[in-house]
């Protein structure tokens with residue numbers, strides 16, 4: 109084995125890693141924004157309101173991410189409306205196709221995480237909102253969402269790590285993310301073991317940084333919450 | 345005495361799946377009344393209290409607050425609020441203290457007390473803060489105002505919950521077994537606060553198992569049994585010479 113190639117190509121691998129981080133960061137932020145209304149609609153008692161998010165979540169969780177990427181990348185160009193729209197310059201870029209696919213995919217998982225967190229808030233705390241005469245909107249803004257934020261953190265951190273690993277699929281549509289870059293280097297140097305080991309190491313470091321950040325935020329956020337256990341309100 | 349009751353409940357029924365838990369309960373509370381509601385576990389005390397501000401939708405009945413009847417509409421088998429605005433308005437004026445405190449754990453004690461007046465009633469921040477501090481002082485928790493609920497004992501949490509309720513300046517306060525979740529040595533501090541409120545002339549409906557407290561502070565005592573008012577009257581009447589045999593048995597077993 110010859111690890112001098114790793115030293116030589118390390119800057120290129122870091123370039124690829126930076127693209128991976130961008131893909132993940134952009135899609136989890138956008139994904140969370142998309143997830144919030146979907147989660148709220150999913151909680152609704154009304155079938156007309158929860159029907160769409162139900163199907164949306166079912167589709168994106170039930171099909172492979174790779175298929176979703178291909179659908180956006182190859183599928184979008186099939187439609188004249190898309191090719192003629194002002195969005196075409198964006199939709200034709202593999203980079204943005206990957207972000208769109210990742211965003212849609214992670215939003216489905218994140219919506220379920222949000223829903224779980226909101227529904228895990230003890231019923232008594234919700235009733236405490238009702239008895240002071242809060243409207244639904246006030247209840248969500250002032251109590252349920254801030255409260256859910258603390259509950260959501262561990263699962264959400266986990267979803268970001270999954271997204272990081274899934275982002276390697278971006279390399280299948282010509283993006284030079286960490287995996288894509290590694291494959292390009294290997295095509296030139298024929299040293300797959302060394303380069304993939306190095307790429308794997310970089311993925312690990314990024315994961316560890318994400319975990320560390322979430323641990324910190326969680327510790328701060330849940331400092332005074334005790335254990336966020338799911339308590340059943342008593343019916344004395 | 346032509347003054348209308350502050351709160352009037354007429355013929356409240358509640359059926360859960362196939363069990364009729366409340367079988368027609370009526371009650372009037374005038375300003376300054378302290379009404380204790382007694383009864384064994386499962387007799388429907390909580391359900392009745394929760395029907396008053398629609399935490400539970402009654403199956404039948406009428407709720408009149410300050411002479412204004414709460415608009416209800418059929419929703420399945422039950423009656424639900426027909427006018428959410430009216431309901432939230434009414435809830436703002438009727439306090440509710442839970443057995444399990446239900447403070448918001450992500451907010452400090454002070455924030456818990458300020459939340460309602462500041463964000464629901466939208467009163468000026470400084471005024472709300474001063475009043476919240478005054479109330480925390482009154483319930484003896486002023487030194488804990490920057491702590492979080494989970495850092496407090498049960499008795500302290502319940503006193504904060506009472507301050508949170510008072511911060512809304514409610515016209516009537518409903519208490520659902522406020523001391524039942526507390527260790528015995530912490531019960532006294534909460535009852536002390538409630539006794540003070542009774543002396544101030546607050547209108548209160550109190551579900552409780554604290555018999556000597558009920559006897560001492562109540563203007564009226566109601567004994568519920570299997571969803572009906574089995575006995576009702578002055579504390580002296582109910583505790584010393586109840587008509588109902590069941591009431592007598594209940595009192596001798598617990599008091």
Ligand SMILES: Nc1ncnc2c1ncn2[C@@H]1O[C@H](COP(=O)(O)OP(=O)(O)O)[C@@H](O)[C@H]1O
Pocket residue numbers: 343344360361365383384385386387388389390391392
């Ligand atoms: N949400 C509910 N669903 C079904 N049954 C309930 C519910 N809440 C209370 N009950 C039943 O109604 C009866 C009265 O309960 P409750 O009002 O809590 O009594 P109390 O407060 O006097 O102990 C009990 O038999 C209880 O099991």
Ligand SMILES: [Mg+2]
Pocket residue numbers: 343344389390391521
């Ligand atoms: Mg009860």
